[in-house]
Amino acid sequence: MLRYFVNFIFPPRCAGCGALLPLSSRELICPECLAEASGSDMPAVEYSHCRLISSALYEGSAKNLIKEMKFRNTRSCAKILARVMTDSFIKHSSGFSPEIIIPVPLHKSRKNERGYNQSALIAKSIARLLKIPFSASKLQRTRNTPSQRGLHPAERIKNVKGAFIVSGKVPQAVLLIDDVATTGATINECAATLKSAGAKRVVALTFSKT
Numbered sequence: 001m002l003r004y005f006v007n008f009i010f011p012p013r014c015a016g017c018g019a020l021l022p023l024s025s026r027e028l029i030c031p032e033c034l035a036e037a038s039g040s041d042m043p044a045v046e047y048s049h050c051r052l053i054s055s056a057l058y059e060g061s062a063k064n065l066i067k068e069m070k071f072r073n074t075r076s077c078a079k080i081l082a083r084v085m086t087d088s089f090i091k092h093s094s095g096f097s098p099e100i101i102i103p104v105p106l107h108k109s110r111k112n113e114r115g116y117n118q119s120a121l122i123a124k125s126i127a128r129l130l131k132i133p134f135s136a137s138k139l140q141r142t143r144n145t146p147s148q149r150g151l152h153p154a155e156r157i158k159n160v161k162g163a164f165i166v167s168g169k170v171p172q173a174v175l176l177i178d179d180v181a182t183t184g185a186t187i188n189e190c191a192a193t194l195k196s197a198g199a200k201r202v203v204a205l206t207f208s209k210t
């Protein structure tokens with residue numbers, strides 16, 4: 001009843017395409033956008049330290065969902081992304097069974113500024129869906145690296161080199177979570193760091209890939 005009332009005053013719009021949603025809607029996404037994000041079968045990409053599984057290309061409703069998560073409905077969008085990503089993971093995991101789920105960390109100063117790490121929110125949700133332990137403290141960012149935006153692939157690799165540190169030992173099979181992957185420099189560096197602390201195999205899972 002309350003939801004209906006709130007929705008009546010602020011009509012809910014789809015986070016993917018902006019279309020008005022039914023007043024009774026519990027979701028922030030319309031069925032078409034959900035199908036579009038879930039339906040695009042992205043081929044897995046192999047990097048030197050990990051394999052990357054992604055759900056959708058960074059365009060259209062997938063891009064809008066990420067933006068909506070960053071600037072407004074953070075938690076609701078993180079849950080939608082987590083559901084789509086979990087489906088992609090189950091479809092493409094090829095028998096890989098992770099012992100721990102770890103998000104790509106933000107540097108403390110950036111986390112304080114924003115108040116949360118969106119990748120950690122998504123990872124926590126995925127951990128609940130897959131019933132696998134989650135840790136946001138195992139992998140940390142030691143340097144507040146400048147944004148990767150606008151950098152060439154080689155510069156991106158240099159920019160994140162040595163930027164992460166692991167506390168304690170890491171289980172052998174790790175599922176690494178981020179919202180978007182571009183060249184893969186960040187996730188590959190995270191995977192290398194996890195491997196130096198005991199991981200044997202790292203699979204990265206992102207919602208989107210540019």
Ligand SMILES: [Zn+2]
Nearest residue numbers: 014017030033
């Ligand atoms: Zn939509």
